[in-house]
Amino acid sequence: MSENKIITPRKLSGFMELLPEKQVIFDYYMDRIKKVFLDNSFLPLDTPILEYSEILLAKSGGEVDKEVYRMQKGENDICMRYDLTVPLARFISMEKDKLTFPFKRFQIGKVFRGEKPQKGRFRELYQCDADIVGQDNLPLPADAECIRLIFEVFKAIEIEDILVQISNRNILFGLCEALGYQDKTSQILIILDKIHKIGKENTLATLVDLGVKEKDAQKLIDITTLSGKFDKALEKIEDICSNQIYQQGISELKELNTYLKAYNLDENKYQLDLSIIRGHNYYTGTVFETIMPSHSEFGAICAGGRYDNLTSYFSTSQMQGVGISVGLTRLFDLLDKNDLLTKNVKNNLKVEIIPLGNTISECLKMEAYLKENGIVCQTNYTSSSFKSKMKQANKIGVPYVIIIGEEEVEKQTFAFKDMVTGNQQMLSKAQICEQLAKI
Amino acid sequence: MSENKIITPRKLSGFMELLPEKQVIFDYYMDRIKKVFLDNSFLPLDTPILEYSEILLAKSGGEVDKEVYRMQKGENDICMRYDLTVPLARFISMEKDKLTFPFKRFQIGKVFRGEKPQKGRFRELYQCDADIVGQDNLPLPADAECIRLIFEVFKAIEIEDILVQISNRNILFGLCEALGYQDKTSQILIILDKIHKIGKENTLATLVDLGVKEKDAQKLIDITTLSGKFDKALEKIEDICSNQIYQQGISELKELNTYLKAYNLDENKYQLDLSIIRGHNYYTGTVFETIMPSHSEFGAICAGGRYDNLTSYFSTSQMQGVGISVGLTRLFDLLDKNDLLTKNVKNNLKVEIIPLGNTISECLKMEAYLKENGIVCQTNYTSSSFKSKMKQANKIGVPYVIIIGEEEVEKQTFAFKDMVTGNQQMLSKAQICEQLAKI
Numbered sequence: 001m002s003e004n005k006i007i008t009p010r011k012l013s014g015f016m017e018l019l020p021e022k023q024v025i026f027d028y029y030m031d032r033i034k035k036v037f038l039d040n041s042f043l044p045l046d047t048p049i050l051e052y053s054e055i056l057l058a059k060s061g062g063e064v065d066k067e068v069y070r071m072q073k074g075e076n077d078i079c080m081r082y083d084l085t086v087p088l089a090r091f092i093s094m095e096k097d098k099l100t101f102p103f104k105r106f107q108i109g110k111v112f113r114g115e116k117p118q119k120g121r122f123r124e125l126y127q128c129d130a131d132i133v134g135q136d137n138l139p140l141p142a143d144a145e146c147i148r149l150i151f152e153v154f155k156a157i158e159i160e161d162i163l164v165q166i167s168n169r170n171i172l173f174g175l176c177e178a179l180g181y182q183d184k185t186s187q188i189l190i191i192l193d194k195i196h197k198i199g200k201e202n203t204l205a206t207l208v209d210l211g212v213k214e215k216d217a218q219k220l221i222d223i224t225t226l227s228g229k230f231d232k233a234l235e236k237i238e239d240i241c242s243n244q245i246y247q248q249g250i251s252e253l254k255e256l257n258t259y260l261k262a263y264n265l266d267e268n269k270y271q272l273d274l275s276i277i278r279g280h281n282y283y284t285g286t287v288f289e290t291i292m293p294s295h296s297e298f299g300a301i302c303a304g305g306r307y308d309n310l311t312s313y314f315s316t317s318q319m320q321g322v323g324i325s326v327g328l329t330r331l332f333d334l335l336d337k338n339d340l341l342t343k344n345v346k347n348n349l350k351v352e353i354i355p356l357g358n359t360i361s362e363c364l365k366m367e368a369y370l371k372e373n374g375i376v377c378q379t380n381y382t383s384s385s386f387k388s389k390m391k392q393a394n395k396i397g398v399p400y401v402i403i404i405g406e407e408e409v410e411k412q413t414f415a416f417k418d419m420v421t422g423n424q425q426m427l428s429k430a431q432i433c434e435q436l437a438k439i
Numbered sequence: 440m441s442e443n444k445i446i447t448p449r450k451l452s453g454f455m456e457l458l459p460e461k462q463v464i465f466d467y468y469m470d471r472i473k474k475v476f477l478d479n480s481f482l483p484l485d486t487p488i489l490e491y492s493e494i495l496l497a498k499s500g501g502e503v504d505k506e507v508y509r510m511q512k513g514e515n516d517i518c519m520r521y522d523l524t525v526p527l528a529r530f531i532s533m534e535k536d537k538l539t540f541p542f543k544r545f546q547i548g549k550v551f552r553g554e555k556p557q558k559g560r561f562r563e564l565y566q567c568d569a570d571i572v573g574q575d576n577l578p579l580p581a582d583a584e585c586i587r588l589i590f591e592v593f594k595a596i597e598i599e600d601i602l603v604q605i606s607n608r609n610i611l612f613g614l615c616e617a618l619g620y621q622d623k624t625s626q627i628l629i630i631l632d633k634i635h636k637i638g639k640e641n642t643l644a645t646l647v648d649l650g651v652k653e654k655d656a657q658k659l660i661d662i663t664t665l666s667g668k669f670d671k672a673l674e675k676i677e678d679i680c681s682n683q684i685y686q687q688g689i690s691e692l693k694e695l696n697t698y699l700k701a702y703n704l705d706e707n708k709y710q711l712d713l714s715i716i717r718g719h720n721y722y723t724g725t726v727f728e729t730i731m732p733s734h735s736e737f738g739a740i741c742a743g744g745r746y747d748n749l750t751s752y753f754s755t756s757q758m759q760g761v762g763i764s765v766g767l768t769r770l771f772d773l774l775d776k777n778d779l780l781t782k783n784v785k786n787n788l789k790v791e792i793i794p795l796g797n798t799i800s801e802c803l804k805m806e807a808y809l810k811e812n813g814i815v816c817q818t819n820y821t822s823s824s825f826k827s828k829m830k831q832a833n834k835i836g837v838p839y840v841i842i843i844g845e846e847e848v849e850k851q852t853f854a855f856k857d858m859v860t861g862n863q864q865m866l867s868k869a870q871i872c873e874q875l876a877k878i
Contacts, residue, residue: 009533012487012491040810044462052450093448098458139799139821258800263806361700362701
């Protein structure tokens with residue numbers, strides 16, 4: 001067994017792997033987000049990581065194909081999921097008769113994107129998604145519910161500094177149509193989506209290159225760069241264009257505004273921002289992104305919106321939905337690198353039990369007794385010296401130590417040491433338990 | 440967008456996908472197991488699902504290769520993990536300087552096995568693993584700690600009917616050596632491992648075919664089929680063989696027995712059972728399996744043991760470890776099919792808020808108010824009729840409904856209906872909150 005050749009241990013790049021101290025914090029975030037989803041009566045779903053390629057790539061177009069982890073296994077052409085939305089669409093299409101609508105589901109899980117590794121990009125990443133899907137028509141309060149959910153999620157993970165930027169794609173759809181560019185809408189949106197990256201001038205030039213008249217391009221840019229509090233911003237744009245789709249966008253935004261007010265959300269933390277476009281083609285109405293204003297360089301830490309054709313690839317029924325997605329792996333990485341991780345995660349180990357002499361069995365008895373009383377503890381049964389056992393207790397930061405020597409076993413009183421104050425008392429099992437229960 | 444051809448939605452076979460009502464129960468089990476691991480001061484780890492094939496297949500031998508999901512991505516030959524043990528070995532080998540030993544880690548995650556789908560077999564399955572790894576020598580109390588952990592895990596998920604069957608591989612290693620078959624030990628163990636499946640007679644014949652003398656084969660079978668309470672069973676076998684390895688096995692079992700007693704575990708729920716061998720080559724000492732005696736047809740619902748060469752493929756250091764593994768997907772499936780799932784999971788949705796007339800905004804205000812007070816509720820904002828909204832509330836089993844009509848908005852008192860008794864009161868927001876807090 002020991003004649004193996006040694007293989008240098010290594011991990012694929014672009015895959016996050018945390019040391020336990022950090023993993024505890026990651027899990028804290030994940031648990032808190034999960035609790036928010038549950039407390040808002042979203043139901044859990046856990047679709048497989050592997051799916052038929054035909055299913056996962058049904059709607060992707062060319063770009064996803066290159067990124068996706070795909071393989072042949074037996075007779076099956078299969079892929080690892082690259083998001084949680086397509087699996088949701090597949091699931092609902094298959095199981096719709098067994099579900100209650102609006103179907104509110106959340107899924108927290110890993111997705112896989114084999115793109116070139118870049119700074120801050122991961123090939124394996126956790127997404128925390130929550131979606132509301134209607135059997136057919138889904139009214140606008142659902143969009144407000146999702147935006148409220150964003151507030152709850154970030155409050156739960158102690159990120160109070162957020163700004164939810166909201167738009168409605170019908171505004172630009174309508175404007176493009178009114179200006180006569182309805183057959184170029186997708187391309188125009190893709191260009192406008194990058195306006196903050198490439199600047200107004202480059203955007204203008206690119207639009208003109210596409211065949212948009214300069215005057216029209218300017219109009220599109222003006223509206224795209226408009227943002228501010230809902231009431232005021234809506235006032236500014238409502239009369240710009242009488243196109244029906246445009247006006248539908250206005251009316252949806254107005255209605256949404258009413259619901260956001262009903263929810264009593266902090267008006268400093270959300271605004272209308274028409275530069276929010278979202279790359280995905282499937283968004284049809286409300287779209288939103290969330291940023292941390294003090295760290296706008298993080299970009300969107302949460303995003304989502306409304307789609308009206310979720311299951312169109314798998315069924316003839318038109319199901320409307322709206323959802324949010326938090327890319328937790330990327331967010332965690334950003335918080336970590338900027339020293340912004342929560343300090344709220346405490347070591348749950350309360351007591352280390354240390355034998356002095358041949359008292360292991362007595363230590364295990366103490367351990368069982370304390371654990372029965374709900375106290376998180378462990379016995380250091382290693383063969384290291386008493387001194388290094390005490391050192392280790394100190395190193396792992398355990399607040400109390402119980403030392404069990406042979407003499408103590410006879411007397412059934414044990415040394416109970418406070419590792420912070422250094423204070424040490426001789427106590428019975430019951431007394432130790434009492435002391436610890438108080439803390 | 441709607442000119443797509445429709446693709447029939449389908450899921451790969453051998454992949455569990457639960458409806459939300461069942462997923463809630465699955466998550467309950469997973470959360471409870473996680474809590475047990477944390478309360479016993481195991482630290483979380485979350486290694487990537489993808490690894491270099493060279494790493495994952497380092498120790499596997501031929502059999503795993505066929506089952507593994509493997510692909511070429513760019514320049515990399517990669518695999519999806521098929522267990523959580525090899526990734527642990529890789530992780531510890533890479534990060535050992537940053538860890539405190541004994542390193543107690545748990546990992547709950549999906550593993551992938553592309554074997555032929557059979558009844559009760561899954562290709563994607565959750566494993567819940569907890570391991571204790573020493574920097575070098577790891578004393579035997581660690582084995583007892585793992586066995587105690589098994590008790591805690593199953594208590595937490597309300598499976599009280601368990602039997603932990605414990606053995607030590609040195610017993611059969613030593614006996615094989617003493618009988619002169621040291622070069623056939625692995626093959627003999629593989630045969631003996633199947634004794635309950637194929638029966639004593641077939642085992643005898645197979646051993647004789649291998650070249651074991653009938654008398655010796657009988658001796659091996661006699662000891663393998665021995666089981667019972669520790670004290671008695673140990674008495675029966677301690678003098679059978681004076682071989683040094685055999686006697687080491689005896690002495691380890693005796694020491695383990697002392698610790699299990701110190702832990703005060705229910706002696707009706709564990710026993711010595713020498714038919715427990717475990718297929719994996721890497722087990723070196725203590726091995727154990729857990730069954731449900733009233734459903735022995737489930738087979739092992741938890742297994743584990745001690746390995747003394749965890750990192751031997753990735754490093755020259757010899758690290759000893761001991762661990763347990765619960766195959767949660769398979770266990771859940773068995774419990775489900777036998778109607779044994781916990782009934783302890785309650786719907787956390789307490790209140791459905793239903794508009795009567797044009798009162799959506801008022802409903803959302805109520806929703807925000809109740810949620811601020813920690814009450815799980817939702818508004819039914821769909822365009823369905825009032826009657827079908829009430830029907831749906833009934834269907835999803837929500838215990839209370841608040842009906843908000845236009846008149847009620849003016850008076851600021853609302854109809855609060857108990858869906859079980861049918862009792863309905865007119866209450867203010869604060870009164871509703873008070874009532875719900877009481878429940």
